[in-house]
Amino acid sequence: MKKSMSFLLLLAILIGPLKAADIENVKPVKNIILLIPDGTSLSTVSIARWLQWYNNPDMPNLAIDPYMCGTVRTFSSNAPIGDSAPTTSCYMTGIPSIAGYVSTHPVQDAANDILPIDSTRAYQPLVTVLEAAKMKYGKSTGLVFTCEFPHATPADCSAHSYNRGKYEWIAPQMAHNDLTVVIGGGTSLLPAESESYLRNNGYSVFKDNLKGMREFKGEKMWSLFSEKEMPYDIDRDTTATPSLEEMTRTAISKLSQNEKGFFLMVEGSKIDWAAHANDPMGMASDYLAFDRACGAALEFAKANGETAVIIVPDHGNSGISLGSSRCSNYSKLTKDQLFGQFAQYKLTSEGFQAMLNSRPASEVQNIFRTYAGFELNDDELKMLYNNKGYKNSPIPLEERAKGPELESLYSGSLSGFIAKLLTSKTCFGFTTGGHTGEEVFLAAYHPEGDVPMGVLTNVDLNHYMCALFEIKGELDEMSNQTFAKHTDVFKGYKYEIVPSTEKNGTPTLVVKSKKKQLTIKPFTNLIQTGKKGTETIKLNSVVVYVDKNNTFYLPSDLAKHL
Template identity: 35%
Template structure:
């Protein structure tokens, strides 16, 4: 009996162990299955530059209170501070979205030298200024197609952060060259002059380089309307494109049309794609305190959101993330003149609804004819304002070229009870929006770096592995015993010169090339010369070439 009891007890224990093992297997299998179901093939990241809740509220009222396309997927808030400041500029804000790391103001996708904000880790001194591989660059190495769609000039801060590395966000020519050599598959927006050899200081023929590498390069939307080449750069303005309200009647595409075309092209890749779409000029209208420009660009962006969401909802492999990079202007619906119950909805909208052009569009219409009578005529015809003061007329006369919206914006704002606190960025959190086919989206308050972490997670990309030993500097090469100099004799074409085993290797800045005599090698990543640090960074596999 005792023996039987022991045997029975052992059997029960064995059975329990088996049940636990089966249960654990099922749990882990379920977890693995859920984890796998969170993966997507395509990600569309949309950045409404400088957009705040006040912006979306005004745009919603402008269209009669109807919801915006993005409203249904609002899910949280994003903290926007940079590595060294509670108020970020667009370069480090976009860097956080592109790399998952904070950097300091004016820097694009390089590690910061200064990390003074709470919770921001300081990198080792040897890594100061080192380029950080972006989610776009990693997606490309992962076999995915990549795209950038903007209304600004393409080397501007936000798009640049995804395909370039520099300590100077305003060095458009170097940034443009890096972006070209990064071979982003689809680039649509403005900025032709930055690839045109006749307008570049270094006379580099970047147009020909793209064409030699299989890209269609055009300035005409007509060339793309009915065509879908696999790789294309369509740049439809010398510099930035027009605001949406000012684009009407032109042959230039809208942000929504460019987004549609990019999706049509990128979705041909069976491995999927990463696409960044920026509503670039929401930010610019906010800098000018121009509520007409704000409405113009928020609604144009929201139409692009609809295109993206329609695409994503028509399939089960695409996520859409919408995240402003920062606030701008301190815009409010209500100013010091507005009292509760004293201002009706029409008081906010009557002049904005009458507006047919933004402040920039009015400047184009006025041209050099800034007489009192012409100013009153144009402002009345396109804004419905018939009571300009003499001070306002004089201010319009004196507005510098390209800055008339900074005068007209406040004129309309004052009459519309819209307040502004600044012409610059502000530091509050921004609204996060996200769509995932299986509902796997971030919630609550997250850091801007976590947006990139989320994108990498759902794409199944280990972004950290791409950054392990990705770049090596001239200092590192010297410590390894190579004879290294930085040739700055031509400031428009700085080169790293390396001597090894009787051979001389030339590494031009902003390219992914190494030249040794008649031989040319292609590197994984573009090289970058960091001017403020006088350090040259090159893709680390150069060491295999030097051996």
């Protein structure tokens, strides 16, 4: 047997791949790092790897390559193709859910449910692996991402909602869930009350403050950049915005101070956004930035000896292909023909949009020469000038080309036009601007080789993580104990749901006994007690309100405070 054969391949030959039934018998670890390249189809990884190799002949492989071990079937509770909310939710809770649901039990859709769904638990918040690690073992918890912090994937780890767009519900939950480290986008989305809570509970909060993040010596930190999502890696100002690799290393350095261990989720968020935009450079360059973060996590895990690393997308996106029918004999093209032009792109379509709209039209050709390696021909220049999103066009907006037959060429965003233009110079193809349902890749590292292998489901992956933290089969009961209905918890007590006096506000639950009163607001871990609300109870979880059934979900033993 060749000495160069990898350990994982040797393991597979000797004992065979770990089946779903074996996943729950792995050796436990102290730390888990879960890395999710959002919306990353395998073709995206292939194109990124080729781009890296083309630009760096001594780097033919990605950081994840030695750890590839299988694939994962990712789906919603009632549909084979999912969005980020239910797919990551399933990784975190073990229960498939419906489009838009953030770690929340789905409603039953009996005719379409892929797995059996318990209709009695509809809308119940579900305890996540991250929350369980914190509540059961006192482990530190962290989130790193490049989208805004209440976005679906980070929210799936630490918040609960049947509507992923309800940031006003999700953001305060994430702040009050006592995460140890949060690094990502969304300075404008942190409510004043949430920021005050963080600062009053020992957190340092940095906003667009790279120097502050780098110099911070403590453990508990929120560091946010950009009003909403962070820029693509290739577009970012490196003096003001950290790379995903730096964010990952920073989070690990803070979390690893806890002797009890940690759970960290790292998301390459905007690979998915670029895929929606059919922007191949955005996809490839942000994937490579994500792969460097994987390298940092794997480096720590191998040195630490007590850390498992799991790398898996939540779903595919865009149907991108390396090869397109637009190119004759594309299967015989050389690497120079396939990647020579592509390798000259130095901005995403979003980056081009920002640059074109900030400079006069006289600089158009120079911009494309410098950052794309080509000049626009007359037809392309005409399409640019007539695009409705081009602010500096020499053609006044009211005089630009109109009519249904020109809609696909001239309407829409400037970045959308540029994405099509840049793609037209390549031999890449797209089938859609949305999510796709193929299996996604799985890469993993375990200090003793207990990695999942073969074809898994998203439920299997959750069971694997639970086994790593010795919480096998416990998440359902933890959900029932942590998120019980107020009607059950306070049965026999006098209670009232008081509507909010503010527009779009949430109600308050007031519970009374002969001597005491609890005033319970949703999406926080703080409960006021005493008839005047002068005392505060701090929970180890958040209270969630669901307007669909007018129910507060809270700890099952909360009545003890009455």
